[in-house]
Amino acid sequence: MATNWADSGLDLHVALDPHRKTGSLEDALREAIRDGRLAPGTRLPATRTLAADLGIARNSVAEVYARLVGEGWLDARVGAGTWVRERPAPAFAPVPQARVDRSTRFDLDLRGGLPDASAFPRSAWLAAVGRALAETPTDALGYGSPDGVERLRAALAEYLARTRGVQASADDVIVTHGFGGLLGLVARALAARSTPGASGGQAERAPSGQGAGRRVAVEAYGHVSHREVLEAAGLELVPLPIDADGARVDLLERLDVSAVLLTPAHQFPTGVPLSRSRREALAAWAMRTGGFVIEDDYDGEFRFDGRSIGAFQPLAPERTVYSGTASKALSPALGLGWGVVPAELRDDVRAERARTGGATDALAQLALAALIASGGYDRSVRELRRRYRGRRERFEELVAERLPDARVGGIAAGIQCLLELPPGVTEAVVVAEASARGLRIGGLAEYAAEADLAADAAIGSSGRPALVVGIGAPPQHRFEQAMAVVVAAVDAA
Ligand SMILES: Cc1ncc(COP(=O)(O)O)c(C=O)c1O
Known part of the structure; x- marks a missing residue:
């Protein structure tokens, strides 16, 4: 089926496959942008008009547009409709999910996980920076422990025990560039342990079967960037479905994985907490198999219904990498996150940090320690x-x-x-x-x-x-x- 969209203000001839009209519309638009028939800046017909012209559902056209916006071929702006982007994405752009190009400008951004940046306590932070600078001895301004500033690690151990029930001493805490930084270190440490001959010997301790060391379970819904971090380390991802009790950790026994990444307090982004029985099953799995739980407690402090859901970590402290971040309660601009790393994994994580660098800004850490000590963080x-x-x-x-x-x-x-x-x-x-x-x-x-x-x-x-x-x-x-x-x-x- 060939169609000409002159009626809708756009003169373009495309051949649509009558058996897969939506798919072929998408291909045809990509092809036309790629070969220049649809020039940058060209306005596309409204979804309603194009749907009527092509005899397909308006939803289908809207889906095609949304996908192409996500891939970076098109732009959509307030009151202006949909356009071919100025610099279309390269032909080899991957297309797994509709993802919005970072350079597209939006007036409002309500993606999950973003905090209110205007709430950053500027004067409290300024005062904390001042106190940190006034109180910090000169030698603390040289090269310090790659695990992070001792004062902050001690403050975090106390804060996490008090607010989240986490079992930790300052020595268990490592400060990283946000949760993403910690996840990268842990992922590479897990991958290295699964490689025969590498330090740690996880290969022998893998739950069962060949290659379990590289298989890591993730929640069926989550942050794409976190999955990318795991994959970049060479790990193989195994998605866990989610139901009203949270992630199906009861399936871990069958999945032959060496670790699982979870958001137990408030599943991201569905919001379901991991139920008590699932937590117990998770702890039992970790203890029995020697698997690790990577607990992303990204917004554990923000509970509104009076039900306090503590961290999972105290149920299996030797098998859990607990992690938190200052990105929600303060700001992602600080780039501060922390992990409580179990003894068995600590040297491997440290080795990864030594290999890849990335110690965290000590002045920001000292300021955060001062903010916590003054009660400003609370x-x-x-x-x-x-x-x-x-x-x-x-x-x-x-x-x-x-x-x-x-x-x-x-x-x-x-x-x-x-x-x-x-x-x-x-x-x-x-x-x-x-x-x-x-x-x-x-x-x-x-x-x-x-x-x-x-x-x-x-x-x-x-x-x-x-x-x-x-x-x-x-x-x-x-x-x-x-x-x-x-x-x-x-x-x-
Ligand atoms: C699920 C989840 N985990 C962790 C984080 C925090 O990441 P970071 O500390 O790298 O800012 C976020 C932030 O959006 C998140 O949504």
Whole structure:
């Protein structure tokens, strides 16, 4: 089937395969951009118009546009529609998930995991930097321990025991460039242990079967960048489905993996906490097989429903790498994260750090230690918790009023939630509608480790398509506006 879109203001001849119209439209657009028939800056027809011209569903056209925006071929801007990007992505761009090009400019960004940067306690931080500089002896300004500044490691051990129930002494703590930095070190350490002849000898301790040392389980939904870090270290990922009790850690026994990366307090991004029985099963698996649990406690401090869900680590401290970050309670700009590393893995992690460098800025560490000691860090957490609790309530209200067929989930904790879409509405269409309004936001599928698993996993009770809404992200004065754009995008889909 050949079609000419002159009617819709775009003069382009493409041949569509009648048996896979959507797929061939996508291929044809990519091809036309690649060979220059669709020049940079060219405006594409509205989804409704093109769908009518081609005789396919509007949702399908919107999905194609959203995917091509994600791949960097197209741009979508507030009130202006969809355009061919100025510098299209190279032909070999990978296309596993709809991912938005980092250079695309959006007015609002509500992706999951982003904190409210405007809440950073500037004066408390300034005072902490001043105190750190005034109190720090000169020799602390030379080369220090690659594990991090002793004062901060001691402060973190106390803070984590008090607020998260973590069992740690200062010697167990390592300070890294955010959680990402820690994960990279741990991933490379695990990979090295699985290599015969490498230090540590994990190959002999692998749970069972050949190659288990390189197989690491991840949650079926999570941060793509964290999966990339694991893969870059040479590890093979095995996705775990998620249900109403959290990740299916009960499957670990059968999966022949040497480690598992989890967000037990508040699964990212679905928001489901790991249930008590699953935690027990996880601890039993780790103890029995010698497997490691990498616990990403990225927003454990932000719980709003009065149910305190402590860290998993105390259930199996010798088998758990516990990790936290200052990116949520303070700011990602600090680039500070920490790990509590079990004795068995510590030398391997240190060896990786020695091999790859990357000790963390000591002055920032000293300032964070001073902030914790002064109670400023606790105050920041309490203030943010109050602020985010208010946002959560307001968002629930707004959805109940404006989108009665949608449902909010995963909102008992953390800084993002799931907006389960009204029946019949697809994620890609809402994401495209949001892009057209200058809002960057992701559908749940964008976080999936594997397309098929994403479709199978039952999230919450409905398993419906959902939007991941970062309620923490907008500055306070723009929160209402941001949520109104979310509602408008769903409404228009
Ligand atoms: C699931 C999850 N883990 C950890 C982090 C923190 O990462 P980092 O400390 O590298 O900023 C984030 C931040 O977005 C996150 O969403």
